[in-house]
Amino acid sequence: MAEKCGTFGTVAYTDNNLNIEITPESLGSIALTARDGRIECYWDGNQWVCSAITFSSSGESSAQAPTAV
Secondary structure, eight states: OEEEEEEEEEEEETTTTEEEEEEGGGEEEEEEOOSSSEEEEEEEESSSSEEEEEEOOOOOOOOOOOOEO
16 A cells, blocks of 8 residues: 555555545645536544435536545
């Protein structure tokens, strides 16, 4: 497993797996975007809260209600 460290935390990856370890106080929010959608997460003081946005071929997007991770 390869690993990169920075002031925000640690990113470790193997093949197509990605593990991100973040100290909540060091980062306001994170977002990961793929061809089919996007997930955005933020620390609410107690837990990570995430919402997913999916993209359709017509260019429209739909959002999923936030959930705790």
